[in-house]
Amino acid sequence: MAVKRGAGDEVVTTTPATAAPDLDGPAVRERARAIPEAAVARLAVYLRVLSGMVDGGVTTISSEELSAAAGVNSAKLRKDLSYIGSYGTRGVGYDVEVLVSHIERILGLTRKHSVAVVGIGNLGHALANYGGFPSRGFPVVALFDVDDDLTGVPVGGIPVSHIDEIEQVCASREVSIGVIATPPPAAQAVCDRLVSAGVQCILNFAPVVLQVPDHVEVRKVDLAVEMQILSFHVARRADEASAEQAANGMVNGVGVEGVVIRP
Amino acid sequence: MAVKRGAGDEVVTTTPATAAPDLDGPAVRERARAIPEAAVARLAVYLRVLSGMVDGGVTTISSEELSAAAGVNSAKLRKDLSYIGSYGTRGVGYDVEVLVSHIERILGLTRKHSVAVVGIGNLGHALANYGGFPSRGFPVVALFDVDDDLTGVPVGGIPVSHIDEIEQVCASREVSIGVIATPPPAAQAVCDRLVSAGVQCILNFAPVVLQVPDHVEVRKVDLAVEMQILSFHVARRADEASAEQAANGMVNGVGVEGVVIRP
DNA sequence: CCGACTTTGTGCACACGTTCACAAGCGGTA
DNA sequence: TACCGCTTGTGAACGTGTGCACAAAGTCGG
Structure with a gap:
């Protein structure tokens, strides 16, 4: 930036x-x-x-x-x-x-952009199996996790690699986009390793603000934030509704208490 | 809007x-x-x-x-x-x-916002098990799918209901946010049913533009779109780099052919 | 070939969001 | 109490993005 x-x-x-x-x-x-x-x-x-x-x-x-x-x-x-x-x-x-x-x-879709998913938990599984990526020109070519029990096991047709191999695997398979689906505490470390592996674009699902060099592009998908934005709109709408109701029902300027806003 | x-x-x-x-x-x-x-x-x-x-x-x-x-x-x-x-x-x-x-x-977080997830595929599973929701005040209270083999099976502690029960279940459990994680063709129909069930906020993971009444708030999370935005930035950056290189290497105004852009 | 109709492409004005820069206000210190 | 340094809160300038309205440019029918 x-x-x-x-x-x-x-x-x-x-x-x-x-x-x-x-x-x-x-x-x-x-x-x-x-x-x-x-x-x-x-x-x-x-x-x-x-x-x-x-x-x-x-x-x-x-x-x-x-x-x-x-x-x-x-x-x-x-x-x-x-x-x-x-x-x-x-x-x-x-x-x-x-x-x-x-x-x-x-949009640069004349090139294929190979994707690596890091963190093969619930979300990582879903992403690895997600059909929407390959069909739109984003083949998932590598999966990583810290868990030794997972390494070697194929998920969605691709064997999981240990995260220590991230640099070499990303380089050899020409990964250009890294997807972080790890728990929050691991996200920054994973991000750093992706960057040092030469990945220039990161899609981050972990609820963490990542620090990256200027030349790396990060986009984040934070489900909790999305929920909270929706929540805000519910609250706003409820306030408007009750305000309108109040404007109709009571004419004194002080009223409208205890219905919506709890201080 | x-x-x-x-x-x-x-x-x-x-x-x-x-x-x-x-x-x-x-x-x-x-x-x-x-x-x-x-x-x-x-x-x-x-x-x-x-x-x-x-x-x-x-x-x-x-x-x-x-x-x-x-x-x-x-x-x-x-x-x-x-x-x-x-x-x-x-x-x-x-x-x-x-x-x-x-x-x-x-943000309206003094109220609890109960969440229903529709479509218990890979992504739906991940969302149902995602710990980030409950811990931030968004308890998942209902799951729905069309598949009869899934109904009754508990996922993340909650039994899956058949989608035909969506209206009554949403009403009885006071669902205020609906999450659509279905395949694209089913998304609009599911959305309509959620709306008729009284849900006012929808988080849509299906790559479809949903049509809703004015009083319903929709937010969408489209993974392919996120990828394509990243792809755009890669392309832009590649162009800039090659342009700079061209500016240094060749002085004629016509050059720079065949390296980055394929018409 | 011409005129009527349709739809694009865009100049312009406005609204929204971001950044700057500084006055106002508070705590600590003598 | 009076001063000093620090940090907030915000008016105002700026830049970006959106919406309108219309000229330009094309097709189609006669």
């Missing part, structure tokens, strides 16, 4: 006079740099929806249809797609296959 | 002259409404870090220390905390326990 501002200096989001001459050259890099993080997440969703459409035999789709299927509004969808270039036909819509291939290119 | 703008009309984030008289009244509700979504997610992280500090015997902490432990900068942390009120002491810092209780209150 620090080196990011190395080369670019003041990123110009509007690429004014870069009309059309270079369809796929250095400009792609420049543009990729300017795609908002939020848009990238949505592009992945569009890709999934579009893949389903290809299977369904759909060849062309309008921004209105696609945005409805992806759960966003059409303006946002078009803006997101404009970040990766102009591949639609006005008056018609987008060619589904063309769009798929361009999104895949931008 | 639509009804939100119902009552408030122009939310005033700055609560200027609401000095101190009402420490815990209707103002809390007003304020809760104004907390940015992103801040809520971070508050959950702060809470986790602070809980660890309580266990470690820490009684007071400065914004600088806490922000470092939570992986954010101190200004953001202080602003986040200011959304929930002024509970720090200038020149000293924050009382850890006070902060914990206030964050818990804002």
Whole structure:
């Protein structure tokens, strides 16, 4: 998060006079740099929806249809797609296959990204067996655990390696993404070993804030945090409801006590 | 996402002259409404870090220390905390326990939120056995699946119910959060049944965009999307690296072909 | 070939979230 | 009590992301 501002200096989001001459050259890099993080997440969703459409035999789709299927509004969808270039036909819509291939290119899915899962507990088992990874170009090629009883046992077709082998195995199998599914206390140590093994991307399921060098990208999935965000919305909604009720029922400005908020 | 703008009309984030008289009244509700979504997610992280500090015997902490432990900068942390009120002491810092209780209150954790998991496959198993939920106030009280071979079998201490019982079981056990861990094709139907059972919050692990009424809050965890975001950053970084290399090695403006980008 | 209709791509304005920088306030000290 | 140093809390500037509304650009029917 620090080196990011190395080369670019003041990123110009509007690429004014870069009309059309270079369809796929250095400009792609420049543009990729300017795609908002939020848009990238949505592009992945569009890709999934579009893949389903290809299977369904759909060849062309309008921004209105696609945005409805992806759960966003059409303006946002078009803006997101404009970040990766102009591949639609006005008056018609987008060619589904063309769009798929361009999104895949931008997301870097033309390369295979081999995945290693560390921590073969309940969650690790589930991840190793999860069909969603390989089918989307993320083959799981290595599993690690500290438990000697697990090493050698195949899970989802892949034998579990001992965590001490992490460096050599990751290197030989060209792992580019590490998934941490260990108990919280082990997470930082595992993370350090993954980094020293040359892994540049980490998906962290452990409820711990990982410290990593600038060149490593971390994304976290914290189930408890997700729950708590939902909890917040429940509470907020309950407050609003009771407030509305209070506004109708009692006119004095002091009231509304003991129903929702417990100090 | 639509009804939100119902009552408030122009939310005033700055609560200027609401000095101190009402420490815990209707103002809390007003304020809760104004907390940015992103801040809520971070508050959950702060809470986790602070809980660890309580266990470690820490009684007071400065914004600088806490922000470092939570992986954010101190200004953001202080602003986040200011959304929930002024509970720090200038020149000293924050009382850890006070902060914990206030964050818990804002996040609605003074109520227990019972959880139901639907779809007892690999992931469902992992979630049912996951210790992180109960310990943070989210007891798993019900499990559902369509498979008759599973119904009755206890997983993580809770017997699996058939999905047809979802309405009555959810009602009797007062489920407030539903977790969808089914295969994609089943997700929307399950979601509809959860909603009709009165569940207001849904955590969705299926790679599907769920359609729900306005009053239901959905959060999604899509592992493939997370992977693809990581993939995007790998690609971007590779592009930057090769571009830098190209800038050093070749001076003509056309070059850099065939190394990274495959059109 | 032309005009009507449809849908994209984007400039612009607004809202949201982040960061900065500093006054206000508190504890410790003489 | 008066001062000094430290840390909070927050106004204000900034940057990023979202939504609107429309010109540009294409198809289709006649």
